[in-house]
Amino acid sequence: IRRRYLKGVGLMAFGAGNVATSVNGNFSSLRPTGTLLWNVEQERIFKELAQRETLLQDISDSLAPSIYGHEDIKRATACQLFGGTRKLLPDGGKLRGDMNILLIGDPSTAKSQLLKAVHSVSPIGVYTSGKGSSAAGLTAAVTREQGPGGRGSGGFFLEGGSMVLADGGIVCIDEFDKMRQEDTVAIHEAMEQQTISVAKAGLSTVLNSRTSVLAAANPTMGCYDPVKSNEDQMNFKSTIVSRFDLVFKVLDPSDKDRDFRIASHVISLHEKGSRHKDEGAEAQVFANTFAGMSDPNANAAAVNDNRLISPGLLKSYVAYIRAQMTTKLDAGAEECLKDFYVKTRKDANDIQRGQDKSIIKITVRQLESLVRLTESMAKMRCSPLATAEDAKEAIRMYNVATVDAIKSGVVQGSMSEDEIKDIADLEIKIQEKVPLGTKYETKHLTDRLVAQGYDEAMVDRALYVMTKRGVMEYQCHKRYVKRKSAMDRAG
Secondary structure: OOHHHHHHHOOEEEOHHHOEEEHHHOOOOOOOHHHOOOOHHHHHHHHHHHOOOOHHHHHHHHOOOOOOOOHHHHHHHHHHHHOOOOEEOOOOOEEOOOOEEEEEEOOOOOHHHHHHHHHHHOOOEEEEEHHHOOHHHHOEEEEEOOOHHHOOOOOEEEEEOHHHHOOOOEEEEEOHHHOOHHHHHHOHHHHHOOEEEEEEOOEEEEEEOOOEEEEEEOOOOOOOOOOOOHHHHOOOOHHHHOOOOEEEEEOOOOOHHHHHHHHHHHHHHHHHHHOHHHOHHHHHHOOOOOOOOOOHHHHHHOOOOOOOOOHHHHHHHHHHHHHHOOOEEOHHHHHHHHHHHHHHHHHHHHOHHHOOOOOOOOOHHHHHHHHHHHHHHHHHOOOOEEOHHHHHHHHHHHHHHHHHHHHOOOOOOOOOHHHHHHHHHHHHHHHHHOOOOOEEEHHHHHHHHHHOOOOHHHHHHHHHHHHHOOOEEEEOOOOEEEEOOHHHHHO
């Protein structure tokens, strides 16, 4: 048995005094809790963290604090670190507790940096790039043992890929859209059933792949275009997208106030980094950036006045919670999720003939995603029961992420050919009403177009498309819209 396989399955070695140690310090919630040991001081620190009223916000703020914004994405990835509860059904079936999240949108929006941050605080984490990954590299490969003289005369053996090595942790896949179609199909089973079936070279077995997937992708044209359909912009099919619990659309809109805040934030980071060695207090906060779990006193000092948690302490806390806690929904959370599921499907059926996209039809797969998201928030604070408040926050996060992506055409429900033609006609009408270099009140412009028979939502989408293309720009918090001249574009 090779060491890579031992690392993948996470076997524990028992030494003197029946003390368990893990291979390469990897810990998983899937292993018996008796094999994971923490001293009294560490458990005291973990319990203090669990009592924080703003724990979810503190953990999300501690994930890549150098990244400006993306609050909801950070909250979702924080929940993904802890995961839900894996369940074994009476008939032998299993329900996964790990969540999968997809970030899709414009480049230069810190997607890769966020993946690196999540990978650094995950007790078991594998980071890979879709462009350099194959189906065998992600799942499992069969290789031949080298015989005498370097010839391949030995037997065959399995080598686990990224999805196997990250069993009990997270796989971060960057450039997910660069993967080949046959490679994305290979991980379908791993993402939903959490197993990898291998039948090669006379070897037939099933490997565990109980891992979460955090993926980032860019549109094929470089930037996201809301007019084009999902198939025109993405290299992967909807079958793989449907396996993600949350799909976040990450855009880089052109907004003067927002751009100024981002620029100020980036400049301040460079300023602090240049004098980092001279600021003892600030250096102490992040002294344990890649620290393990062996020094509880250092971890205790990592919680500073602004309530950020160092990566070393956060990594320890995630391992502790995943090993010790199981969570289920209380009556209030169950009723909240059931009411949302029934109401959303009823509303979708009532307006189905009208082709209205303001209501998205939810499926059982999305309902299971909401259950996992709700359980993770209770699990995070060491609570055995998830409450209705957790369910409401899970529903809000689902609406912010997946529903917004569906309405924008990232997931299912892209715009029809008639809608694309309407937007093209609206662009011509808007250019006729707003001369080059002039601005127009947004509400007045919308009212005039609606009076001509256009849908208000389509007018808003047409304006959004034109701002993305650099033809128009919003001013004064979208009160006015200005059509850029050639000089404005050059500047």
